[in-house]
Amino acid sequence: MLLVTLLLVSLIAYLAFEIIPGDPTTMLLGSDYSEERAEALRESMGLNRSVLVRYLDWLGSFLHGDPGTSYSYAMPVREVLRGKLAVTAVLSLMSWVLVIGVSLPFGIALVRYQNKPFGKLGVSVNQVFMAFPPFFLGIMLTYIFGLLLRLFTPGRFIPFSESVPGCLAYLFFPALAISIPKIAKTVKLLRASILSEMKRDYVLTAYSHGSSRWMVLKNHVVRNALLPVVTYLAMSLADIVASSIIVEQVFVVPGLGRLLVASISNRDYPVALCIVVMIASVVVIMNYLADILTQAIDPRVRLS
């Protein structure tokens, strides 16, 4: 099932880039364009064959780690992608860890102090942060931490090879921009989930045994309330990768996202196709894992 979905996704992506109007030979040849040369180039690129044959051909080499040749860099896509994948992977994972690490305690705290000023204020602040577009947050973080406080130099990305802590420190700010709206959404979901669990009968039973509100929350409610949140968190990695496409642009991080945007602007479709298929595969796999995870934590899901 997973394999079928992955194949389908790659086929759709391939076809999408296939129906784009325009002939790549025109662009590749530029001012050297002549009908004969274009024909020869089409021949050598295999553009004369049917779409399905070309797709299978492309899929075969893609799986062997050779996703074609970039138009605008005139080198293998693999070379163009070198090092970029790692940057985006680190950025996405860092954002994900931030989302999980901050939203769970914060969400639980909001319910625990529901009737205190902290709880009430927290809910409103949370609502406002949900509306922040990640790229605007990125611009604000650049202004405050980059330009005013000079904690990092905007636009001067530090590669892994130069300094690992330096690189992680630079990536922390884009990760923050990606994760803050996501944290807000997760907190909202968690809070709603906990509050609806609190209305169940077993909570009343626990209270009648003399448990305090905090004990009931900690020992009974949170476990049950976490279920939808865990699924959401597993699936949100896909959204995080998508946000990183745009936030990389803000912080000039040389990752997959920046390359994707550039390759779409330059009509460098082999590169764009490769990145889209890679991100789409991550999405499909993460959703699959989210399903398995949900079943693993809650046997009830398996039965229904």
Next chain:
Amino acid sequence: MLQVKNKSFRIGAAITLFMLLLILVGTFWTPYDPNAMSAAEKMAAPGLRHPLGTDNFGRDILSRVVEGTRATFLVALCSVAIGLLAGLVIGGLTGYYGGWVDELLMRLNDSLTAFPSLLLALVLIAVFRSGKYSIILVLGVLFIPSFARIVRTEVAQQKALDYVRSARLMGVRDMRVLFVHILPNILPVLLSSVAIGFNNAVLAESSMSYLGLGVQPPDASLGRMLNEAQAYLLRAPWYALSAGLAVILLVLGFGLLSEGFGGEGRA
């Protein structure tokens, strides 16, 4: 039929009305011409003459933000309209009649909604090329599945209820049952999803335009303004701040409205 009275709804409505008023006034009058340059007043800080300051060309930022908000709102309006209309027809028919077409479309829907819309939008924009009308079309097409799904689920639920049965027994034509009897009853859910649609459209448009793949010059857009503003962040931070605030207010307003329609206040 529609009785929504809760805090989310009231605050959301207030913010949205404020933004709509701004857009309406901005259609006929802005303090300055949004594109008028003034060499003498480059990067002026907010003050009496320019409430939100001026940009690198001495253009009045308040006027530009109003213009950008209007443009972003119009793109959102058109794309949500496309998504809603197509979604109503597809979701209405499949929900009402069911069958294998319904099955097939819902499977397709499931696989599509798993993907981040920004990624899909990027692929589609690569196919259609960028510009104001392509971004409207691309976002509109992207919204169809979610609207169709919501309408389909609601229609399928309503279909089993007595009022629909009795209407059909009385010989009311299918189309009339669907659009005159069922539609008003799914309105609260529909309004809630329209508000979410607006929310997503504003975010998607501003993100795409910020990346340079959405609205192109000379058309205005909040996303493009943020892109320009980033270059002058140190000397004119009010530029980015104003444009960003406009995006946030739009998104916040629609988000709260949607919760107001769909949340505790549901009639």
